[in-house]
Amino acid sequence: MSVLEFQLSDLSFAIDISVGHLMHFTVVEEGRLLSPLHRAPWVDDPDAVFEETTPANVRRLSGDFFCAPFGRNDVEPGPTHGWPANSAWSHSGTEESEDRLTAVFTLERTVMGATVEKRLTLRAGHPFLYQEHRLSGGEGAISVAHHVMVRMEAGGRLAVSPKAFACTPDEALEPDAARGRSILAYPAEASDLRSFPLADGDTADLGQFPPGEFHEDFVTLVEAPTDGPGAAPGWSVVSRNTEQDRVLVLKNAAELPVTMLWMSNGGRDYAPWSGRHTGVLGIEDGRASGAGHADSVRQNRLNARGFPTAYALSEDHCVSIRQAIGACSMDENEGDVADLSTASGCVTLRFVTGREKTLRFDEEFLAGA
Structure with missing residues (x-):
């Protein structure tokens, strides 16, 4: 059985x-x-068709996974996003108490010689999943990122912590029109996230999802400089229109200084995507x-x-x-998210209407305490 499920009070998660x-x-x-969290439509389809070179992380594409390295694996042999996203983990044990559950897993391969441990924690009354990945030993240097994926049936809004700028890579995700299409300009850079260049000369608001129809795009948001370890966390909040909820993703901005957005909205025509992977926003803190x-x-x-x-x-x-994923309901009278802060065991969401919502949260977790 490759799927393990864990539950504590009103919280649960499953891991493949x-x-x-x-x-x-x-x-x-x-x-x-x-x-x-999102799960690709072909994961549970026994008749799904894949190109021979499709990596395991695409075949089993679900929710969130840890990348080491992130993206192209071109230093030591391995698949895209590295072995942590493409190979087996062993369940090392579960630490349980009345108000806390931590499931521990170990990657069965090494990354640049390092042992990789995954620790997933639920806390009663906290609407968050706390994630920690530990790389012990090894040699060289490794890039890392999470790969959180959220699907929106009919779009939504994205609010983020202050960013210095946003930029796209040198080449579009889908430069071959016979296989797919991208709509952002490549390469491009902007300090105003509400006005990012499009390939057609127009601009898009990166806070509005999706920014267009039938496209596959990638853009990196770079955190505004912080004042040290005591600074506010980096954060992203997705407010989903149809689902009427909010998805929160929090990180230590000093440790993970970029949030890479993957916009997958029917922009790939080849298997297994086949134009059916729509409304998905990847929030990839790294x-x-x-x-x-x-x-x-x-x-x-x-x-x-x-x-x-x-x-x-x-x-x-x-x-x-370390990173945390959370969720809460959305009240239509709250309006868009204006800010997020953590203090005194809570996350506080502030809205443009002046209203606030408070959720229990362990702010010391992100600091490594």
């Missing part, structure tokens, strides 16, 4: 240990089931260059401007990467 993907994460709020592992570990346009794109590995060192 054949590839380390979160299949689902659910929160019950006042009798309503919130399920914020320390990485979107151009792949080799680019992440050499000088690139991000680290040249002071934003790190890789972690150094060493025999006697452990790298810890």
